Amino acid sequence: MASDQPSNPQDGLTTTRDDSLVKPIIVANSTWTPADPTAYNGGQPPQITHLRELELGDKSDNGRWGALDVIPTKADYVLDLIRINSLWPLLSGLACCAMEMMSAATSRNDMDRFGMFPFRASPRQADVLIVAGTLTTKMAGPLVRLWEQMPEPKWCVAMGDCTCSGGRYKRSYATVEGIDRVMPVDVYVPGCPPRPEGLIYGMMKLQQLIKERRGHWPERHIGPTVPIGV
Amino acid sequence: MTARQDTTEIRIGPTDVARVMTLLHDDPEFRFLILSDLCGVDTGSVMQVVYHLWSDATPDWLRVIVDGLPRDDPRAPSVTFLWNGAEWAEREAYDMFGIIFEGNRDLRRIYMPPDYQSFPLRKDFLLADDAARAPGQGVRHMEQTFQPAEYRRREVLRQGLGSDAGQMAPGLQTAELASGEDPAR
């Protein structure tokens, strides 16, 4: 289930569109040829050999970490509504986006109003992992370890272009293109860096998502939402 | 590439480094007491180490280019005996180019993970869309996995492997491009 599609589309927001006029325009790539001829045919699964333990064998959370020992109960349906207003982020500012995250947390654009003031230092006490900044292959291991140390329920926000898809470092030899290759992501906040208001919008989207998905948080997938070969 | 330069520049060979640097540093007329930058350069045919020095006696920078380091076994003397701060810069030059600085007490990789196999800023390490698919390993079929002789020997001893260990992977002796482009465009 894609994480950005609500289960119950609200009435009044659906419109009938004439799709014949808005067909996507596909331009064949003629400016360069990829070195790998199978690049745009589904390609190969990313062999992140350096991070072999994190290979994308299983797409669902359950398979990856064994059967989830935490079973969401009926209480979680209500508790998720309460958790929305007190999501505690983990300080995971890696690079420039961390500056905007801190800016979103301080006086002018205040995230404290949403309950997100205490940026916990320890992953054991955090709810949300806001990954802000480029993820390099060296840092990927520690970051995934942080993610795994966070207790359920936990959510992940990919802030900035570098975490969404690799951004300006997509062709670099030392970065992971998008953290969705190594951890499940709930909200993508694009921008380089996104404005603090953008991050706050992303967090509000996360609140909406938790509300709509309440009780169903184990069902998430790791994997890029962009085709592998791109 | 020898056309223009902006500051005074001298070129020396790797054997002269210690002598020249000590002279520039200690001589009361020169007093090049501050090293601003230490970097490695891969010109495609040779490797160089470039130092930029500053002295309060002249308003200009002095560029010292240590030229002529062979690409398959680049070694240069270290200047950490004069400036402690050069240690990390030499580590970076080693990490990015494979230049081994003799006399540096701590010559290990500084940016890349310790088990990384290649030297990224060399001209035969090519970035391409394939690099996006295997981050951390470089481009497997396109890069030349360079292992200096010392590294190979050390790995062999450390792991107690047989005599054929430490060889470059077969078939990866040269950088090949699948589409046959010229890398030096």
Added chain:
Amino acid sequence: MTTEQTIRSLDDPDLFVETPGTIYDAIPPLPPRTEREAEFYTMRDGEMLINLGPQHPSTHGVLRVVLKIDGERVVDLDPVLGYLHRGVEKICENGDWHHAISNCDPLEYIAAMFSEAMPVMVAEKLLDLEVPRRAEYIRVLAWELNRISSHALFVGWLALDLGGLTPILYGFIERDEIVEMLAALTGQRLLFNYLRIGGVNGDLNHDFLSRLGDWMGNALKRIEEQQKLLNSNEIFVARTRGLGVIDRDMARRTLLSGPVLRATGIPYDVRRAHPYSVYPELEFTIPTREEGDSYARYLLHLDEIKQSIHIIDQVLHRMPDGPVMAKVPRLMRIPPGRAYVSIESPRGQYSAYGMSDGSDQPFRLRIHDPSFFNLQAVGLLMPGNLVADTMAIMASLDPIMGGIDK
């Protein structure tokens, strides 16, 4: 790779996977690869290795420091960098000189104008290009504004690392005002992409000038008010005075620069030692302090903020008319050559060495951030101090991992 390497889950209670090359350096790595590593990982009785890991609450970025502690005192340390290495230099080699401007932006992400200036000034030097005077003055204005916002943040972070949660909010108030101003000028809050080879991207506009005027009106007063929070705060002074003292000889040998160096008494400022842009025409002093401890570095940053406000004042009074961009072709084939430029960033001497081979791509663009050498000072300063002071020392050296790791 050994043959008995198994792929284990990261949740395995046996924490360290014993393969020779793993992403986790086993502590201690067996066997040590260099002399210094062997010295570091030889432990006497009672010593412990503690990992001040890549994610820690002191927001300097991702730096990992392996501390060897005896009780509460740090005996030795081993900083591990590279958790933010993005391969900027290699990416720059694959693009244009113009692409290098936006590629080098995130190196010093707090004060991006300085890191942008690197490819720009190298290219201008290689081309022997004369930048219009108005553009030079706008550059100085942007540089000094970035310097103030960076120093305001430094003060906030230093207090944050010592446990004070209020000054960082004040620092971010200052920074947000300046950054909104620059967003009105350049269009972006953080990674401006404003400097161009031959000038700047756009002229000053009304929005920027009105915000600048509002801010300048009470800038000095506000900075002095914020100083009052910390200057004579008993706890702050007790924790920073005498902490991390650097003496001049060690400072020179460790190749420090910037406020860290000037706090030891050496008045080396690139704006005066190697004048660039229009700094020779501007009147400002170089503040120095004698003691060389963290408190001196803190006071020095405040002095520098005041000097920067003074410089902005002069720039606004002297702003000449004229174009903001020289006539340069879009496709810029730079004649072959080598150039070295160096400017004074909030952290010290920011320099770049560029080589061109006649095409429009940089052959080698080497950016050298001052925090790279400044961070080596932690190796001198932390041993002997308490673990609680390690972050105070790190904060007072003001490192930015974007530039260190490139």
